[in-house]
Every structure is written in structure tokens, then in C-alpha cells.
Amino acid sequence: MGFHIWVIPGRGFVHFKNLSKMAKAKHIDDFEAAYHDDSIDSLMAGVTPEQQEETDVKMLLASKIYKAMKGKGWTQTRFAEEANQHMSVISKWLSGTHNFTVETLLNIQRLLGIRLMDIEGPDTSVMFIKLSITSSTISAEGDIHKWIYENGGMAASGIEVRKESYKVVS
Amino acid sequence: MRSKLKLIERFSGPKASVYSILEETAVGISSELMFDRFIKRYRKDFEVELLDIARRLHSLGNKTGCLDVFFKMDEGLEVDDMVCALYDVPDKHLRLFCIRPSEQMVIIGDGGPKTTRTWQEDAQLTKSVGDMMQVSQILRAKMNNRDTWVSTSGLYLEGDLYISKT
Numbered sequence: 001m002g003f004h005i006w007v008i009p010g011r012g013f014v015h016f017k018n019l020s021k022m023a024k025a026k027h028i029d030d031f032e033a034a035y036h037d038d039s040i041d042s043l044m045a046g047v048t049p050e051q052q053e054e055t056d057v058k059m060l061l062a063s064k065i066y067k068a069m070k071g072k073g074w075t076q077t078r079f080a081e082e083a084n085q086h087m088s089v090i091s092k093w094l095s096g097t098h099n100f101t102v103e104t105l106l107n108i109q110r111l112l113g114i115r116l117m118d119i120e121g122p123d124t125s126v127m128f129i130k131l132s133i134t135s136s137t138i139s140a141e142g143d144i145h146k147w148i149y150e151n152g153g154m155a156a157s158g159i160e161v162r163k164e165s166y167k168v169v170s
Numbered sequence: 171m172r173s174k175l176k177l178i179e180r181f182s183g184p185k186a187s188v189y190s191i192l193e194e195t196a197v198g199i200s201s202e203l204m205f206d207r208f209i210k211r212y213r214k215d216f217e218v219e220l221l222d223i224a225r226r227l228h229s230l231g232n233k234t235g236c237l238d239v240f241f242k243m244d245e246g247l248e249v250d251d252m253v254c255a256l257y258d259v260p261d262k263h264l265r266l267f268c269i270r271p272s273e274q275m276v277i278i279g280d281g282g283p284k285t286t287r288t289w290q291e292d293a294q295l296t297k298s299v300g301d302m303m304q305v306s307q308i309l310r311a312k313m314n315n316r317d318t319w320v321s322t323s324g325l326y327l328e329g330d331l332y333i334s335k336t
Contacts, residue, residue, distance in 0.1 A: 039206040055225035056233045063234045094239035095257040
């Protein structure tokens, strides 16, 4: 049997068998490296954050309903009976594709004993208030920021200096 | 033709990993995901439906995980093949076939508009389901042999992800 030796410039002698393994590994690497398709990115570029949020909410609603149903030990058949609906309707409700009406959500809330619409929760939106402060201890704008922070506020802007006091106007 | 499971990072997230099957289309030159082919084939006529599917895949990965109710289960012909279809949007019938190994993982394939009562009556759907059944069979064999396994987080497939090496 002869010598199966290959010479690769800069890498010396490589035995034929090893070279074969190297070539195979390179071949597989090329297969993955050859992926340059942008179809998914191109498609997702057409999805706005608002559209994604709408889908997320639909699917989270379905997920919450499903988990509550399972939590009660109900099957979809039992849920359909309790809701007085066909099984196909329940499947749609749980599919993450359904556009629920308020009436349907209220019915499901009552049946499963869960909250799906939190409309009575605290309003966490930013509140803008105007106030005037007259103080002998506040002598600089920094003191006003400190006072607001210490009284539960988050930020002040539009501070106007009037004579010897500062007035927060927004 | 060589093929391999490939994670789609665009859809995957903390709740689930979304994979598709990367297939070599020309040796050493180009490769394509089954899902890429699905997009290209139907984008012209079913763009709205495709966008809806893409949004839901993103939600599966990032918000909800792959709950069984989001899929039409038991679409394959074998009891344990895990072949299913993403739930159709009401009145829309673009069907995407998948393999759902767990709530934290889904492998998306190809599909098409379902205009017949069963997928067996449509050549494209029959091919898509057949492809997924074949992938499922290979994957299950690899998992049984411990050549492929699920990561400790439950989110990823690890080990040999090749479906076909030749």
C-alpha cells in the first residue's frame, strides 16, 4: 500500500484519511454558512409594535383562560357545557386568534372566577400638576427637586423663579 | 440533500424556541429554511395571513409558550409523531404544519391554503405533512438514541441536529 499523503502549502503533510475528515467537516460548515435568506426579517419588517402587541394580548388572554379552565379541573367539553357554547367556539376562544367582545370576556370571568379586564386598577399614567411654593428654606432650584422627590414626586420641569421663591409651573 | 434543524432567533424567546428545517438548495452555495419557502410561495396572495402567523410565532416564543390549544393537534398519521398545525385564523385557511415536542419548543415547516376537507386531498398539504412526519421520525429516533437531547432549560435541542447528512 502506498503512502496517502497530501501536501498543503503552509500546513505541511496531512494524511489522506484526516484530510477526508477535514473536507467533510468543511462541507457541513459550508452548508450552514450558505444560509443568507432574509425572508423572515423581511416579513417581520411589516409588523408594527402595535400589531404585535394586539397579537400578544389575544394570545395572553387565551393562555389565561386556558390555565384558569385547567385550574378548575375542567376539560374543554365541560367548559363548553358551562358556557353553553359549542366546542368549536371554545376552541376559537383558546386559539389565541379570537377577537373577544366585552360581553364574552365578562361571561368567561364569571364562569372561571378570574379577572381578564383590569379597568378598576390604579391609573399609573404620568400626572402633571401645577403648584406654587413659597418657602424660606428653599433657596435654589436643586432644593425644589429634593422637596418633590421627598414628597413622592418624580420630576419637575418649567421651574420659574419669582422674586425670592421658585414656582413650579408644570 | 442535507438538512438540519435551525433555531429562528427572530421568533424565539424566553417562553419557547422556534426551529425550522434548514435545507441545502445548492451544494455549498445556498440553503433555505422550509419556513422561508412557505413565506416566498404565499407572500403575494396571503400576505395578511403570513403576517398574522409571524406575529403569533413571535408571541409563542416571547409571551405564552407553545400551548397545545394554539395548535390543531394530531395532524400526522402516527399517534406519537407530534405533527400539528398552527391554529387557522377564522375564515383564513393558510395552514402551517409544525412539530411540537413540548410547550417550550416548536419546529415549523411548510404548508399551504387548506381548501379541501382533509389535507390528504391536497398535494401540497400532503407533501408538507409528509415532510414533517419524516422529520419527526428522524428526530424521535435521534432522541431515543440520545444523539439529540433537550437542554436543561427545556428551551433548546442539543447534540446532533442533522436530519439528513447526505
